[in-house]
Amino acid sequence: MDLNTTTRARAAGKRERTKQQNRQLILQAARQVFADLGYGATTVRDIVRATPLAAGTFYNYFNSKEEVFQAMQDEIALRIRPRLHEERAKATSIEEFISGTFRTFFEYVASDEANFHAIRRNTDTLRVRMDTPEILAGFQELRTDLEEAIANGLFPSLDADYLMAAIVGVAFEIAERMLRRARADTEDATRFATALFMGGIKALPTISSGDVA
Amino acid sequence: MDLNTTTRARAAGKRERTKQQNRQLILQAARQVFADLGYGATTVRDIVRATPLAAGTFYNYFNSKEEVFQAMQDEIALRIRPRLHEERAKATSIEEFISGTFRTFFEYVASDEANFHAIRRNTDTLRVRMDTPEILAGFQELRTDLEEAIANGLFPSLDADYLMAAIVGVAFEIAERMLRRARADTEDATRFATALFMGGIKALPTISSGDVA
DNA sequence: CAGATAAGTTGACGCTTCGTCACGTTCCTT
DNA sequence: AAGGAACGTGACGAAGCGTCAACTTATCTG
CATH class of the missing domain: 1.10.10.60 (Homeodomain-like)
Incomplete structure (x- = not known):
């Protein structure tokens, strides 16, 4: 024995x-x-x-552990993708397309306690491996929507690949900052991101005091 | 035995x-x-x-393995930070500040074969754990430079935290796309990013054919 | 409803990888 | 030349991983 x-x-x-x-x-x-x-x-x-x-x-x-994590991410992608697509489909101007995209994303991120508490715990998680099929499909969809909007004359004929990269980069980075502030103000974040894409830096909302984290 | x-x-x-x-x-x-x-x-x-x-x-x-990886990243941060800071210090307009930042970043990324070949192999590496002290110091420096520029009246009084997030997000995402194209055209990437921040989407360079990856 | 087959669960096992540490070697000081 | 600090080495114990034979429950078949 x-x-x-x-x-x-x-x-x-x-x-x-x-x-x-x-x-x-x-x-x-x-x-x-x-x-x-x-x-x-x-x-x-x-x-x-x-x-x-x-x-x-x-x-x-x-x-593996990684696969569980990816499944968590896929859950997010699956929930947010239809909303994003719908929002963009009904846009009749660049501004609607852009603000709809950012608002939907920020609101989802701020609302999904269950998934995003786990994420806030690790500073870096939003950046780790966003390459599951689900998520890539989400990026692809943004790309397609963008190209369609260009074809419809909503956007000028520009580099859709870079524009998409810019949108994704701004969305994730600002989302991360937003979540770390005292109260996540999705409308504020949306205003900022939209203004940046609509008119560049000089169009950004000005502030008086520094209300930053 | x-x-x-x-x-x-x-x-x-x-x-x-x-x-x-x-x-x-x-x-x-x-x-x-x-x-x-x-x-x-x-x-x-x-x-x-x-x-x-x-x-x-x-x-x-x-x-640990992670520490080696972070050391690789720190090497990058150590090399690029002085260049970025210098570039921003001599900027006399928003446009110089922005284009200098993006150009320096894109050129470094495209040039550092030794480090970035290892990175291109893994789609996700640019996104993994950018939180070593060196790198955080780099972000902090961008933040400080930005606040100083605002104090000097170069920028309007805006949300430096979000603006920094936007710059970082666009820089990394576009860098990643740029590296995946047939030939990494840093000037093209710089033009795109700068135009976006200067005048928003309608200021972006238009293209005729789709020269995307 | 018995018998067969499929589907799902279990935990011990073998294996890989990790980080340590007692010991050996080399360098440096005085 | 003596001795201590610094550094290199590889075998070891611990930890975690993924598998799988044995077992249980569900479903199907005539």
Whole structure:
């Protein structure tokens, strides 16, 4: 009864939850643990431990810690993409296209407590690996919408690739700053970003005192 | 002579290189291996193996894979910061401030083969953890320069925090796209970014055909 | 409804990677 | 030349990973 007992698996598999419930259980535990320990410091076992499941079960749902994280990101992409697309589809001017895009993004980011608390915990998470198929599809959609708007004469004929890059860069960076301020003012952020794209720096709203974080 | 021989360390420490040389040896090996295997897939031992050093020696120089990576980033920050600061210091108009910032950044990124080949290999690396003290200091410096320019009346009184976020976001995103194009045209990227900040979308250079990647 | 098959769960195991540290070598000082 | 500081070395213990044989529950089939 020392080391070599080799009592081998004599498991006792209950089936008290559906597949979808287990998946959600893992995702939720991951959010919690990422928020507590930080992405880098959490192990797959940490996530499993925050769950009534066994170690091996995790791998029926995800292949790695990274994949759970990507699933969290995909959830976000899946929720925000339709809203963004809809907003842009009904735009009848550049300004509507731009402000609609930023407003939708900022409002989503500020509202999704469950996902973004885990993210605020790690300064860098918004920047880590935004390259799941879902997210790339979201970027592609922005690109397509942009090209369509150009074709319709809404925009002048410009470098859609760079414009998209600029929009994405501004959206993510400002979102990050916004979340770190005392109260996330999505309207303020939207005004700023929209003004920048509409008229450049000289069109930006001026302020009196420094209300920055 | 089976397992328990416990021949224990009877090392043979040569000292054929200086401390600084060893550090550079490791950094260079890291660049190579990151470029070959990708950041996520390389182990510390992979880096060591690309080096004439022993496993333990690595830890005399860095504490982890991440720290090597951050050192690579710090090298970049250290090289580019003086140039950026100088460029901004001699700006006498908003346009010079903005175009100088973007041009310097894009030109550096396009020129630093050694570091950026490793980076191009991983789509996401530009986005990973930009939070070493060096890099944060660089951001802080941009922020200070910006506030000073505002105080001097170069800029209107605006939200320096958001403006900085916008500059950083546009710089990194466009740099990434630029590097992926057939030939990295830093002047084109600079023109685009500057025009955006100076006059918004309607000031952007128009193009005839789609010369995008 | 018995028997067969599929689907899902379990935890111990083997393996990889990590960071350390006792020991050996080289450099530097006096 | 003596001795201490600095540095290099590789084997070791610990930690985490992903797998898989054994087992349980669900579904299907006639």
